[in-house]
Amino acid sequence: MAARSELLDHIVDQLAPLGDARGRRMFGGYGVYLDGLIIGLIAFDMFYLKVDDQNRPDFEAAGASPFSYDTKNGVNTSTAYWEVPADVLDDPDQLRAWALKSLAVSRRAGAKSRGRSKEDSPQRRRGLREGKRRVT
Numbered sequence: 001m002a003a004r005s006e007l008l009d010h011i012v013d014q015l016a017p018l019g020d021a022r023g024r025r026m027f028g029g030y031g032v033y034l035d036g037l038i039i040g041l042i043a044f045d046m047f048y049l050k051v052d053d054q055n056r057p058d059f060e061a062a063g064a065s066p067f068s069y070d071t072k073n074g075v076n077t078s079t080a081y082w083e084v085p086a087d088v089l090d091d092p093d094q095l096r097a098w099a100l101k102s103l104a105v106s107r108r109a110g111a112k113s114r115g116r117s118k119e120d121s122p123q124r125r126r127g128l129r130e131g132k133r134r135v136t
Helices: 006-018 056-061 092-115 122-129
Strands: 021-026 029-034 037-043 046-050 066-070 076-083
Touching (some): 006 029
16 A cells, blocks of 8 residues: 655645645555545656646646556556646645646536436446346
8 A cells, every 4th residue: 555645745735725635545546635526646656637628738738648557458548637747736826726627627527427317327338238127
């Protein structure tokens, strides 16, 4: 498991004025949460924020890149989390502004998933493909 992270402590301290900022261990690193929603992660002592089409241009303009990893099959997979530039990480006001945009990403993602009915769930579609039917 990951040891206590000075980077996590720094980020949580900087984000505290925005709400309930916390870190939670996950996959050898940390998930960074604001008001109960994941907004970022820390992996390999780097901080990444959640990105979608609305805030991606900020990261691209700063020359940032997405967090990626190699799967067991050797396929490189990029995620929806992009590295926070050092100048943003060093400026509390800018870090909070970027974090709020990532909080909005998480809220939009949550709204999309809440809008999907259980009848349209990936598990149900997979079951239908496999010939399983729900008996009512």
